[in-house]
Amino acid sequence: MIVGIIGSGGREHAICTKIKESLKTTKIFCIPGNAGTSALAENVDIKINDFKSIKNFCLKSKIELLIIGPEQPLVDGIVDYFSDTKINIFGPNKKASQLEGSKIFTKKICAKYKIPTANFKIIENSQDAKKFLSNAKYPLVIKADGLAAGKGVYICKDYNESLVATQEIFAGKFGNAQSFLVEDYLEGEEMSYFIICDGDNYKFFGTAQDHKRVGEGDKGKNTGGMGCYSPSRLFNSDLSEKINKKIINPTLTAIKDLGTSYKGFLYVGLMIKNNEPYLVEFNVRMGDPECQTILPLLENDLTELIFNCCLGKLKNEKVNFSEKKSICIVLCSEGYPEDYKKNIVIENLDKLILKKNEYIFHAGTKIENNQILAFGGRVLNFISVSNNFKNSRDDIIDLINRLNWKHGFFRKDIGYKVVNK
Numbered sequence: 001m002i003v004g005i006i007g008s009g010g011r012e013h014a015i016c017t018k019i020k021e022s023l024k025t026t027k028i029f030c031i032p033g034n035a036g037t038s039a040l041a042e043n044v045d046i047k048i049n050d051f052k053s054i055k056n057f058c059l060k061s062k063i064e065l066l067i068i069g070p071e072q073p074l075v076d077g078i079v080d081y082f083s084d085t086k087i088n089i090f091g092p093n094k095k096a097s098q099l100e101g102s103k104i105f106t107k108k109i110c111a112k113y114k115i116p117t118a119n120f121k122i123i124e125n126s127q128d129a130k131k132f133l134s135n136a137k138y139p140l141v142i143k144a145d146g147l148a149a150g151k152g153v154y155i156c157k158d159y160n161e162s163l164v165a166t167q168e169i170f171a172g173k174f175g176n177a178q179s180f181l182v183e184d185y186l187e188g189e190e191m192s193y194f195i196i197c198d199g200d201n202y203k204f205f206g207t208a209q210d211h212k213r214v215g216e217g218d219k220g221k222n223t224g225g226m227g228c229y230s231p232s233r234l235f236n237s238d239l240s241e242k243i244n245k246k247i248i249n250p251t252l253t254a255i256k257d258l259g260t261s262y263k264g265f266l267y268v269g270l271m272i273k274n275n276e277p278y279l280v281e282f283n284v285r286m287g288d289p290e291c292q293t294i295l296p297l298l299e300n301d302l303t304e305l306i307f308n309c310c311l312g313k314l315k316n317e318k319v320n321f322s323e324k325k326s327i328c329i330v331l332c333s334e335g336y337p338e339d340y341k342k343n344i345v346i347e348n349l350d351k352l353i354l355k356k357n358e359y360i361f362h363a364g365t366k367i368e369n370n371q372i373l374a375f376g377g378r379v380l381n382f383i384s385v386s387n388n389f390k391n392s393r394d395d396i397i398d399l400i401n402r403l404n405w406k407h408g409f410f411r412k413d414i415g416y417k418v419v420n421k
Helices: 010-021 051-060 071-075 103-113 126-133 159-170 237-257 290-297 302-310 389-403
Strands: 002-007 027-032 065-068 088-090 120-123 140-144 153-156 180-184 189-198 202-210 213-215 219-222 227-230 263-273 276-283 325-333 358-362 365-368 371-374 378-386
Touching: 002 010, 010 027, 010 290, 010 302, 010 358, 010 378, 027 051, 065 302, 088 302, 103 120, 103 180, 103 237, 103 276, 120 126, 126 159, 126 180, 140 159, 153 159, 159 180, 189 237, 189 276, 189 290, 189 302, 202 237, 202 290, 227 290, 237 263, 237 276, 263 302, 290 325, 290 358, 290 378, 325 389, 358 389, 378 389
Parallel strands: 002 027, 002 065, 065 088
Antiparallel strands: 120 180, 140 153, 140 180, 189 202, 189 263, 202 227, 213 219, 227 325, 263 276, 325 378, 358 378, 365 371
16 A cells, blocks of 8 residues: 655654554655655655645555644645545544634534533633733633644733733734633643544544653743653543543534544543543644654554544454553754754764664654754654653663764653652
């Protein structure tokens, strides 16, 4: 089977690696891919928002399965754009992708279908914002409505902080903003919960706990993710049943009530308190870096699983995961998540010798003049799978130290809640 993968991050490199393992896979194209995917697939230099060129290339190259990695093309309707072809495309359509594309859309579904989540208010202009926020109870959470690469969330301790958030959102920091959400601050611990869905049936696809703050101890500015571990320490069968019953089932019902169905990965971002789940957000694709942490634990043939999902044949599939522990640490460019230098050479990467259960997934990298360059904020993902979280983290830190890239930094405390001290 000829497979296409859209995206250029660590998530897409992880997917590419797993797809490559399948005996059903004959060739892989990554659009546009990165320095890491180039070793496994043929990278194709097409922008992910150029649907016409992507479609023409897929038809010309006889791609049979197209996997959409990032959220932007899904929200923009790439699945609908391919509806007149016979290519099996994996991901939700434009209407279903509003679950991530609009936080307000999701909150309205929560209200209508009684899905547990934080109380919220929709703010539509600066004047209403000042009036509401001056009398609000703090701390509270302010969220930009659209896509914000994981960065459009502000936890505000007081009125002044909320005003800064309001000004940045309405000034267009996260795109054209007509409104934003104000939510009650939820106490608890976060967990990422995943499913794979074929439009009618879904299967559990792992858990993780992400560390989004740039600083150790989960302090500092929000990022796209500094690392994570899987499975989440909060996960248990009773909680899983509650998540399915109270959150996932009513959400999929809501999508069907809109006259469509959900097909693809669904990321359920949760706050857990006293073993009760509260929805924080949905993502309409695998998380990043959660994907890089979960896929090495997957025992299924991913090509076969996704293809059967596209055909609506997920019901009889059994999704199996290893019982081992996985940790991912993200190596970032100095200055991230603010300004950072681009096109910096990463030396000695090819000299690192990986153990059987160690992986390096490229994120913000490219090849130029036979050199690997860092051009993104999150550059490389280091993953280790073992029987023990501490062993996995120690192995990763040793690996990063051996690389000794002078222009990067990383958090040494990823998974601190589960690592034996």
